[in-house]
Amino acid sequence: MPEQIRAIRGVRDILPAEAPTWQTLEAAAREVFEPCGYRELRLPLFERTELFARGIGETTDVVEKEMYTFQDRSGESVTLRPEATAAVARAYIEHGLFTQPKPVRLYTVGPMFRYERPQAGRYRQFHQVNVEALGEAAPALDAEVVGMLMAYFARLGLADRLALHVNSIGDAACRPAFRAALAAHLEANLGRLCEECRGRVGRNPLRVLDCKKPDCQPVIEKAPSILDALCGPCREHFDRVRAYLEALGLRYEVTPRLVRGLDYYVRTTFEVLTGELGAQNAVAGGGRYDGLIELLGGPADPGIGFAIGMERVALLLGPRPDPAAAAVLLVPLGEPALRRCLALAQALRATGVPTEVAYGGRKLRGELERANRLGIPRVLILGDDELAAGVATLRDMRSGEQRRIPLREAVAVLGGGPAAAGDRA
Numbered sequence: 154m155p156e157q158i159r160a161i162r163g164v165r166d167i168l169p170a171e172a173p174t175w176q177t178l179e180a181a182a183r184e185v186f187e188p189c190g191y192r193e194l195r196l197p198l199f200e201r202t203e204l205f206a207r208g209i210g211e212t213t214d215v216v217e218k219e220m221y222t223f224q225d226r227s228g229e230s231v232t233l234r235p236e237a238t239a240a241v242a243r244a245y246i247e248h249g250l251f252t253q254p255k256p257v258r259l260y261t262v263g264p265m266f267r268y269e270r271p272q273a274g275r276y277r278q279f280h281q282v283n284v285e286a287l288g289e290a291a292p293a294l295d296a297e298v299v300g301m302l303m304a305y306f307a308r309l310g311l312a313d314r315l316a317l318h319v320n321s322i323g324d325a326a327c328r329p330a331f332r333a334a335l336a337a338h339l340e341a342n343l344g345r346l347c348e349e350c351r352g353r354v355g356r357n358p359l360r361v362l363d364c365k366k367p368d369c370q371p372v373i374e375k376a377p378s379i380l381d382a383l384c385g386p387c388r389e390h391f392d393r394v395r396a397y398l399e400a401l402g403l404r405y406e407v408t409p410r411l412v413r414g415l416d417y418y419v420r421t422t423f424e425v426l427t428g429e430l431g432a433q434n435a436v437a438g439g440g441r442y443d444g445l446i447e448l449l450g451g452p453a454d455p456g457i458g459f460a461i462g463m464e465r466v467a468l469l470l471g472p473r474p475d476p477a478a479a480a481v482l483l484v485p486l487g488e489p490a491l492r493r494c495l496a497l498a499q500a501l502r503a504t505g506v507p508t509e510v511a512y513g514g515r516k517l518r519g520e521l522e523r524a525n526r527l528g529i530p531r532v533l534i535l536g537d538d539e540l541a542a543g544v545a546t547l548r549d550m551r552s553g554e555q556r557r558i559p560l561r562e563a564v565a566v567l568g569g570g571p572a573a574a575g576d577r578a
């Protein structure tokens with residue numbers, strides 16, 4: 154027998170039983186973001202490698218270790234997108250979206266690819282809902298974006314199970330001095346850091362603050378705080394963001410260690426954390442990236458956004474009822490009855506009643522068992538004699554109760570509106 158071919162490690166199928174959960178996540182994004190003025194953008198799944206290397210930063214984990222990069226047949230280096238922000242910025246520049254009234258508000262939903270060690274809540278192909286607001290530096294926009302993220306979780310009924318953490322990581326004026334002070338502290342404690350962090354001290358010391366390893370925690374706890382190092386304009390920006398978050402009635406924690414893993418961030422950064430998913434505790438993260446668009450060859454436009462990890466939110470949300478599950482099974486017991494049932498099924502579906510027809514082959518008992526397994530609550534049984542008399546038998550699968558109904562009223566009785574709405578009986 155030929156060997157079975159399985160999916161790639163860390164890459165999941167989203168099966169039909171999970172579809173209602175995923176459709177809920179996507180519908181909530183549209184329902185929450187569109188009234189705030191955000192419009193959908195659909196981007197390619199792969200880009201030139203240079204876009205991510207330059208945009209995300211050469212010394213980040215994502216670019217150093219996690220990208221799916223390969224040469225296409227013309228020898229060009231291309232990369233499956235590990236995130237969407239750099240690609241949104243590329244499209245914003247390439248299509249001149251910066252000439253539109255600002256802020257330009259965009260969202261995009263889809264798969265991302267990172268070569269990480271797979272575990273529960275962490276995959277090599279995963280999905281994000283991604284939001285970006287470009288071209289506006291006002292701190293009130295930061296609060297709008299964060300408020301919208303929390304409104305998304307509230308819409309899903311998850312707000313009470315999540316915590317919002319915010320921070321400011323300064324900008325080009327104040328971060329270099331902080332970075333130097335942090336590097337000096339880490340240098341002095343090099344022996345007490347994990348191997349990975351020892352490597353980070355010289356290249357990207359801020360990333361050490363994000364290390365979860367127990368060994369590193371005492372050194373991290375004693376590290377200088379970025380919040381003490383903010384320059385005047387960064388401090389004022391952060392104070393105003395906090396005031397606006399409070400005006401929105403949002404509960405949040407200021408977490409000075411929240412530095413995020415991508416190099417484009419400046420000033421406001423934030424994450425939404427859960428205590429329910431073990432080590433993969435971030436369900437969303439984002440921040441400001443005021444230099445990114447310029448770095449990618451565009452105008453000096455600022456930007457802010459976030460991405461939600463859909464697999465993690467799906468785990469929190471759990472299974473959802475299937476709104477398209479069949480509400481009725483039609484069981485014809487003869488050829489004329491089958492023809493009548495085909496037409497009736499069409500009329501029911503047209504009025505929004507998900508309907509299944511038994512196409513024969515099974516005895517009535519077998520069909521009733523099948524309805525039970527599928528959880529179909531009602532079965533309409535139509536024999537040829539009944540058809541001649543213009544009636545059918547309606548069985549309630551929960552109670553087992555049966556009653557006769559006039560065939561011409563079937564659509565009305567089965568919940569599809571007045572009998573006239575398409576039932577030709």
Ligand code: HAM
Pocket residue numbers: 235236237238267269274275276277278279280281283284285414415435436437438439440441442457458459460461462463464465
């Ligand atoms: P990120 O923090 O790298 O940010 O990812 C955002 C979220 O995506 C994470 O909080 C997590 O929920 C989910 N995620 C990341 N990696 C994985 C994975 N391997 N498996 C499952 N879920 C994962 C960004 O990607 C930024 N582009 C966000 C942003 C937008 N910043 C500004 N605008």
